[in-house]
Amino acid sequence: MRTLILPTGPPGAGKSTLTNGLQQFMTAIARPCSVANLDPANDNVPYEPAFDVRDLVSVEEVMEREELGPNGGVLWAMEEVEANFEWLEQRLSDCEETVVLDPPGQPELMQHHTALPRILHRLEKLGYRIVVVQLLDSVVLTRPSLYLSSLLLCVRGMLHLPYPIVNVLTKMDNLATLGGADLPFNLDFYTEVQDLDRLLPALALEQSSSGADTEASRRWERLNAALIELVSDFGLVGFETLAVEDRQSMAGLLQAIDRASGYVFLGARATDENGRTVEDEASVWAQAMSEQWGGKMDVRDVQERWIERKEEVDESERKQWEEEARLAGAFPEQSAAKVVRRHAEERGAEFVEDGDDLVEEQRRWEEQRAKENGEGGGGGPKVVRKG
Numbered sequence: 111m112r113t114l115i116l117p118t119g120p121p122g123a124g125k126s127t128l129t130n131g132l133q134q135f136m137t138a139i140a141r142p143c144s145v146a147n148l149d150p151a152n153d154n155v156p157y158e159p160a161f162d163v164r165d166l167v168s169v170e171e172v173m174e175r176e177e178l179g180p181n182g183g184v185l186w187a188m189e190e191v192e193a194n195f196e197w198l199e200q201r202l203s204d205c206e207e208t209v210v211l212d213p214p215g216q217p218e219l220m221q222h223h224t225a226l227p228r229i230l231h232r233l234e235k236l237g238y239r240i241v242v243v244q245l246l247d248s249v250v251l252t253r254p255s256l257y258l259s260s261l262l263l264c265v266r267g268m269l270h271l272p273y274p275i276v277n278v279l280t281k282m283d284n285l286a287t288l289g290g291a292d293l294p295f296n297l298d299f300y301t302e303v304q305d306l307d308r309l310l311p312a313l314a315l316e317q318s319s320s321g322a323d324t325e326a327s328r329r330w331e332r333l334n335a336a337l338i339e340l341v342s343d344f345g346l347v348g349f350e351t352l353a354v355e356d357r358q359s360m361a362g363l364l365q366a367i368d369r370a371s372g373y374v375f376l377g378a379r380a381t382d383e384n385g386r387t388v389e390d391e392a393s394v395w396a397q398a399m400s401e402q403w404g405g406k407m408d409v410r411d412v413q414e415r416w417i418e419r420k421e422e423v424d425e426s427e428r429k430q431w432e433e434e435a436r437l438a439g440a441f442p443e444q445s446a447a448k449v450v451r452r453h454a455e456e457r458g459a460e461f462v463e464d465g466d467d468l469v470e471e472q473r474r475w476e477e478q479r480a481k482e483n484g485e486g487g488g489g490g491p492k493v494v495r496k497g
Contacts, residue, residue, distance in 0.1 A: 119245030
């Protein structure tokens with residue numbers, strides 16, 4: 111099944127970062143995936159693109175030729191892509207079945223400009239299952255008015271792009287340092303978008319702090335109530351959460367995307383080194399997403415991990431990674447024997463200089479290695495005797 115994942119959202123929401131993260135994560139789970147840059151103004155592409163729209167149209171040339179500003183140049187460039195759709199179709203035909211397109215961040219494209227919806231419509235007719243991943247920086251949670259306006263942005267995007275949409279609050283790992291520890295509600299209030307009337311007192315408090323007079327405050331309260339009613343009546347908005355460098359978080363988001371596209375219901379099969387399907391073996395991803403997988407994070411886990419206990423968990427993970435690196439021999443100054451010796455000392459185990467064939471064999475190996483490195487001979491290390 112050919113699937114097209116389209117991250118959208120305002121500039122700085124993390125579209126290119128997510129595209130890069132999806133490429134790395136899918137590579138790690140052996141799932142074929144291609145990524146491509148569809149932003150003609152993106153001069154900093156952090157991933158390896160299968161193709162780049164700048165090979166077709168340059169926003170700088172458009173701005174100079176048509177005497178347009180940056181936003182107008184990007185919109186014109188997207189119309190150029192639509193006019194040269196065969197170019198896009200040809201590039202996509204050389205990609206894997208799952209494609210991540212990194213589009214421009216101009217809100218006009220997601221709110222009212224028609225070039226992108228027409229391009230997606232033609233791709234849908236070619237057989238692509240399209241999933242829009244609508245991103246918002248989680249910093250919007252720190253101000254009630256910013257959160258409410260972001261909800262309206264999501265509703266408008268869902269109406270403008272009539273495809274399965276996964277709304278995502280990004281950069282959860284930065285939220286605690288940007289005021290997330292002082293949110294008036296738990297994280298599930300913001301992700302589930304339920305009982306929004308409870309937001310009205312916080313909105314009124316924010317408005318009163320701006321110094322508006324009483325009459326202006328009453329008008330704002332009526333407007334906020336009307337907007338909340340509008341969002342609640344649609345009942346369409348809910349959010350996933352994302353910390354792109356966290357494996358569990360990326361796995362949870364990709365699972366949500368696969369549910370939206372229908373990929374999760376295909377029972378994806380594994381492939382061999384030649385790309386042929388192995389009929390009797392599930393893919394790494396299919397196995398990971400089975401009901402037996404115990405790594406799923408719900409919103410309460412996210413709140414505990416990234417808001418309530420972030421520093422504590424970060425420190426614990428850092429120590430765990432260092433220990434895994436030492437045991438894997440990642441630190442050359444510590445040989446495997448030294449690591450084993452230190453662990454044995456912590457358990458109170460005894461060491462022996464010699465006494466069995468294993469000790470002698472290890473000593474000979476160490477001496478040979480030292481000679482090859484030009485270090486001269488030397489005594490072998492002590493080895494833990496079990497028993």
